[in-house]
Amino acid sequence: MTVLTGSLQLGMMYGLLAMGVFISFRILNTPDLTAEGSFTLGVATSAMVTLAGAPFLGLLVAFLCGMAAGAITGLLQTKVGVHPILAGILTMSGLYTVNLAVMGASANVTLIGKETLYQRMFAALAPLPKDTVKLLVGLALAALLLGLLIWFFKTHVGLCIRATGNNEAMVRSSSINASAMKIIGLAVSNGCIALSGAIVAQYQGYADISSGIGILVVGLASVIIGEAVLGRRGVTLGLFSAIVGSVLYRFIISLALSTNVFPAYFLKLISAVIVGVALSIPTIKAALAKQRQRREGRRDA
Numbered sequence: 062m063t064v065l066t067g068s069l070q071l072g073m074m075y076g077l078l079a080m081g082v083f084i085s086f087r088i089l090n091t092p093d094l095t096a097e098g099s100f101t102l103g104v105a106t107s108a109m110v111t112l113a114g115a116p117f118l119g120l121l122v123a124f125l126c127g128m129a130a131g132a133i134t135g136l137l138q139t140k141v142g143v144h145p146i147l148a149g150i151l152t153m154s155g156l157y158t159v160n161l162a163v164m165g166a167s168a169n170v171t172l173i174g175k176e177t178l179y180q181r182m183f184a185a186l187a188p189l190p191k192d193t194v195k196l197l198v199g200l201a202l203a204a205l206l207l208g209l210l211i212w213f214f215k216t217h218v219g220l221c222i223r224a225t226g227n228n229e230a231m232v233r234s235s236s237i238n239a240s241a242m243k244i245i246g247l248a249v250s251n252g253c254i255a256l257s258g259a260i261v262a263q264y265q266g267y268a269d270i271s272s273g274i275g276i277l278v279v280g281l282a283s284v285i286i287g288e289a290v291l292g293r294r295g296v297t298l299g300l301f302s303a304i305v306g307s308v309l310y311r312f313i314i315s316l317a318l319s320t321n322v323f324p325a326y327f328l329k330l331i332s333a334v335i336v337g338v339a340l341s342i343p344t345i346k347a348a349l350a351k352q353r354q355r356r357e358g359r360r361d362a
Contacts, residue, residue, distance in 0.1 A: 064312070067315060070192070070199055072199075073202070073307075075261070075280075076199075079279075079303035080207065081257065082303070083284050084210075084250040085247060085251075088222065090226040091138075091247070095134045096254050097277055100276045101270065102123070103259040106259065107122070107263060109163055114176070117181075123256055130156060132244050135243050135245075137151060138243060168270045170268040172262070179194070213249070221242050225239045279310065286306035288302055288306070290302065
């Protein structure tokens, strides 16, 4: 029961990260590596604003800072002509220094004894167990962001972003500013990623400069697992499947670590294996389908 509850709590929080990764990798069809820097930026800004006594404002500040980071990556790609992968690496590298500066040149910042978002919700929903409150907070934030993103990608700008990721040449020929659409899309993507980091910081009660290491693998794993379960049929289902995939990913990780077969430091390796297996599922399905067709052809012959 503890494994399931913990997986649901973390899955909802990291579901925001998964939705952000889905926007860049699936909707925009752009390999964006800014995630590791923007996630830590969300962690850092949320922690520092919370220390100042405004935990709810910390979430908004983190989202806006993440959007700024994504916009910089977009500008490097579209206005400077830097390759998408290299643009993400450059922004991510620069954000390491920015994150340290935000945290006052300290690699760790603790929130122990400070009033976080969760502390306020514990007081507001006092009769409920703390684990239930944590789950409700994560569920509410994930549902709110999911609803906002579904609405956004049905607006004119959202539809233009989707069209840019699908066929950029066609969009440019239609007199739509594809560069601006890429910048907005990457800004929204990294805003969601930073918001996930902001919630995680208040959930765990501290901020660490290395929080974002390997976080892109987590987001990709969530997206791929969600698509393997629910399929790839539209943006709305894709965003929802990212959250489902995040919960399933956390459950798989929790099961793997709770069996005591793998020590805690195997986490990154397990994550990489999960992503590798999930990525190979479409290829395996295609190979099995071909074998089936060959057998049916031999029978007909």
